[in-house]
Amino acid sequence: MLQVPKKIFVILTLLLCIALGILYWLQQSSHQHNQITLYGNVDIRQVEAAFYDTGRIVTILVQEGDNVKKGQLLAQLDPVRFQELIKQQQALLAAQQQLLNRLRNGSRPEEIEQARSEVSSAKANLINTQITYERQLELVKKQYVPKQNVDNALAAFITAKANLNHAQQTLKLALEGPRKEDIKAAEQQLKSYQSALALSQQELLDANLYAPESGVIENRILEPGDMVTPQAAVLTLALDNPIWVRAYIPETSLGLIHPGMPAEINSDSYPNQPFAGWIGYISPTAEFTPKNVETPELRTQLVYQVRIFACNTNHRLRLGMPITLHINLTDKLNSHLGNDPCSK
Structure with missing residues (x-):
């Protein structure tokens, strides 16, 4: 009589185990239908930092592995x-500015007075040469002097008239001042020197190499003492925040994901420490599974590349x-990501 309840207990226990197994299988099956598992590798962007100009490097302020901020001197x-x-x-700019000031200010009062004095002197000389010429003309009529004296006096009189005209024109120019065209030309030349100075100052600033983005110094390509050109990179900067994981999704699962969907990133280097990420890119072009990703049987399947982005502020993902x-x-979709989610 005691063995019957024992058999019943064993049977009930077996039935309970079977029920729990079925329940677990159903839960796992439901979980698999609600989740996609992909495999990939961490990828990052790199910047080859170089100077704008040619020169000799005098100092490099960072070492390989250093974390740098955007705008930091390298x-x-x-x-x-x-x-x-x-x-x-x-x-050159200062000299041109003085030249322009002189043109704008016009003639000095002393220069105008000097021009007027030269006009007065030329008038007096003209009167004197005219009198001399008329006197020599009367004397030659009476044959007191040779005709050559008259010719000399006439030449002096004509020269005096030309000198007076020259002095009057000089006074007129002094009163009117420089031509407007000359002032405009001087102003444009001043702007040219200003631009040349600004360019030289910018070239001096460009003798400093700053970090274009925050990241990690991956490689010191050149060293102090090396000659560089704008085409020669000095440092390699790894932009590791955010990072992204390159993975491939089968065509049959493509319609289940959308950009912005959250994703969980797991690494063997940090077990039980998942990283939060989001789908940032889905390739518009299908391709065959890369040979280094899947088995030979699956390499003929069409897949789409996806990129899962994640913030990497602690630089643990490499x-x-x-x-x-x-x-x-x-x-649901992450609607709070914004343009730069890792800057928050």
Whole structure:
């Protein structure tokens, strides 16, 4: 009689285990239908930082692995050549400014008085030469002097008239001042020197190399003492915030995801420490599965590249790191991302 309840208990236990197993299987099946799992690798963007001008590097202020902020000074060229060019442009600008001031101010009062005095002197000389000519003309009629004296007096009289006319025109120019065209030309030349000075000052600023974005110094390509050109990179800057994971989704699952959907990023380097991400890009072009991603059987399937972005403020996710992605299809879109979600 005691064995019957024991058999019943064993049977009930087995039935309970079977029921729990079925329930677990149903839950897992439902979970799999609500979630997509993808596999990929961390990728980042890189910037080859270079100077705007040619010169010799005098200092590099960062080392490989240093975290830098946008606008931080990274390296410098020898500034002597740029500084001397600025001094030259400043001197040319100052000289042209004085020339323009002189043209705008016109003739000085002393110059006008000098011109008037020359006119008076020319008038007096004209009167004297006229009297001399008339006197010599009377004397030659009486044959007291040779005719050559008359010719000399006439030449002196004509010269005096020309000198008076020249002096009068000089006085007129002094009173009117410089031509408007000359002033305009001087003003344009001044603007040219101002632009040249501004360009020289900018070239001096460009002798400093600043970080174009926040990131990590990945490589020091050149060292102090090296000659550089604008085409030669000095430093390689890794832009690792945000990072993105390159993954591939089958064509059959493409309609289940949308840009902005949240995703969970998992790395073997940080077990049980998922990173929050979001779908930032879905390729418009289908391709065959890359050979380094799937097995030979799956390489013939059409897939689409997706990029899952994530903020990396602690710099824990690194280039090439293998990643497992989980996309919960029941999650709504992230409407709060904005243009730069990692700056918050």
